Amino acid sequence: MSKIIRYTCILLPFFAFVAAMQLTSCGSEKETSGDDEATNADTIVAIDTTKIPIGKYGASVRYGRQLMLHTAYYIGPNGINGHYTGNKMNCTNCHRDAGTRPYAFNLMRSFKDYPQYRAREGRILSLAERINNCVMRPNLGKPLPLNSREMVSIMAYLKFLSDSSNVSRVTKGLKNMEVALPDEAASSDRGEALYKSYCERCHAANGEGKMRFDNVTYEYPPVWGLLAYRPGSSMHRVIKLAQWLKANMPYDKATIGNPVLSDAEALDIAAFINDDRKHKRPLSKTSNEVDYPNYEEKAVDYDKGPFKDPFSENQHKYGPYKPIIEYWKSHGVTPTI
Ligand code: HEC
Ligand code: HEC
Structure with missing residues (x-):
């Protein structure tokens, strides 16, 4: 909604008559739109799925939600609705x-x-x-066609989430939990x-997790190996993974907002899981895939050069990260973490 309003505002100078009528509405919409920071919730509140509407849109939202929960069953390697x-x-x-x-x-x-x-x-x-x-x-899949029932439904579900929550960019839990970066790697x-x-005990000594009894999906998903996420996934970045681990694992111990792992432990475990010298990961890449064509925009913990800073692949991967962050700040850039 706010994007449409902003767009209208940009167009105003070109339509003087419309401008005269809408100038005030541009101003007032901004104050009352409720889309952003000021009027929004502090913490994420659970979604009420009983509010998913009936009818075609609601059916799409429901299927989209099921796709997120049971991806492999519907569209996995042996998926009933597509592979x-x-x-x-x-x-x-x-x-x-x-x-x-949240988190x-x-x-x-x-x-x-x-x-x-x-x-x-x-x-x-x-x-x-x-x-x-x-x-x-x-x-590790092939893209969903844009007009497939599956893509349309995942989009419909995300629209429902967005419409029925008032999560702002600063609502706690939207972004990851932060981990403090130590001075050492x-x-x-x-x-x-x-x-x-x-x-x-859950993800197994070989990192490959545990398949569910019916072989459709995992009881405990793999964290490395040829069926786990591949390099180029954001999870393969050490800080990004550590932030998620801190908030979410061990599965049966960490509760929302109450981590079990310390920041340093989360980073060390992430370094181990994402250590390609110790573990295999799938390497397949689609031919038209690019990663960070503008080298100066690479995330601090992205581990493939070339870089536009003097730090090695090893340091980008495992740290210490602070000198990299300081380097970019001293060049007037806030680096992505
Ligand atoms: C192995 C973990 C993993 C799996 C499985 C996964 N994702 Fe993601 N996804 C991520 C990470 C990491 C990000 C980046 C989040 C960030 O940078 O904070 C992301 C980002 C996204 C985003 C962008 C969110 C935003 O607001 O920018 C969407 C949408 C998304 N994923 C949808 C999906 C869908 C749909 C599936 C299933 C087909 C899926 N993801 C499976 C890890 C995963
Ligand atoms: C009690 C069993 C259990 C323990 C212990 C546990 N996990 Fe998990 N883990 C899970 C389950 C279940 C999921 C899937 C979560 C979901 O679907 O909501 C998961 C998901 C994950 C994921 C994201 C999906 C993927 O496979 O890439 C990662 C990464 C992960 N765990 C790492 C860890 C790490 C590291 C630890 C130890 C600090 C840990 N887990 C401890 C059960 C466990």
Whole structure:
């Protein structure tokens, strides 16, 4: 809504008559639109799925929600409605509670926030393109056609989330939990020991998780191996993964806003899980895929050069991150973490 209003405002100088009539509404809409910061909730409130409307749109929203929860069942390698994702993970494994849980890559604003400039692609992406990024990278799949029932339904579900919540950009839980960055590098070896004590009982010693009894999807999804997320997924960045782990794992111990792992532990475990010297990951890439065409826009913990700063791939991957952040700040750039 606010985008439309802004657009109208930009057009105003060209339509003097309309301008005269709408000038006031531009001003007043801004104050009362309720779209942003001032009027919004402090914390994310659960979505009431009984409010999903009846009718065609509601059916689409419902199917979209089911796709997030049971991705592999519907569109996995043996999916009943199509074969799109290449592994048996579900969107909800990362976007927990079908994208509604705080601090778990929450999706309650995504419908409002796209189209959006994405540094990884170096261009504006539509929401559908962003969804397909996740279908292709963490889910090792082929893109959903834009007019498929599946894409339309995931979009409808995200629209419903966005319409029925008043989550602003600063609502707690929309973004990740922060982890304090230590002066030393994260240690994959320390992380290995921590993984054994905190994580192995579910995700297994070989990192491949545990398949559910019916072989449709996982009871415990894989964290590395040829069926886990691939490099180029945001989860493969150490800080990004550490932030998610802090808020979400161990699954049966961490509750919303009450982490079990310390910041340093989360970083060490993330360093171990994402250590490609120790573990295999799928390497398939689609031919038209680019990562950060503008090198200066690379996220601090993105681990593939070339870089426009003097730091090594190793330091970008494991840290220490502070010197990298300081370097960019001293060049007038706030780096992405
Ligand atoms: C292995 C974990 C993982 C899985 C599985 C996954 N995603 Fe994602 N997704 C991410 C991460 C990480 C991001 C980036 C979040 C960030 O930068 O804060 C993301 C971002 C997104 C975004 C953009 C959100 C925004 O507002 O910018 C959408 C939409 C999305 N994913 C949809 C999906 C859908 C649909 C599926 C299932 C087909 C899926 N994801 C599966 C990890 C995952
Ligand atoms: C009690 C079992 C259990 C324990 C212990 C546990 N996890 Fe998980 N983990 C899960 C489940 C279940 C999911 C899927 C969550 C969902 O669908 O809501 C998951 C999801 C994940 C994911 C995202 C999906 C993927 O596979 O990429 C990662 C990463 C992860 N866990 C890492 C860890 C780490 C690291 C630890 C130890 C600190 C840990 N987990 C401890 C059960 C567990």
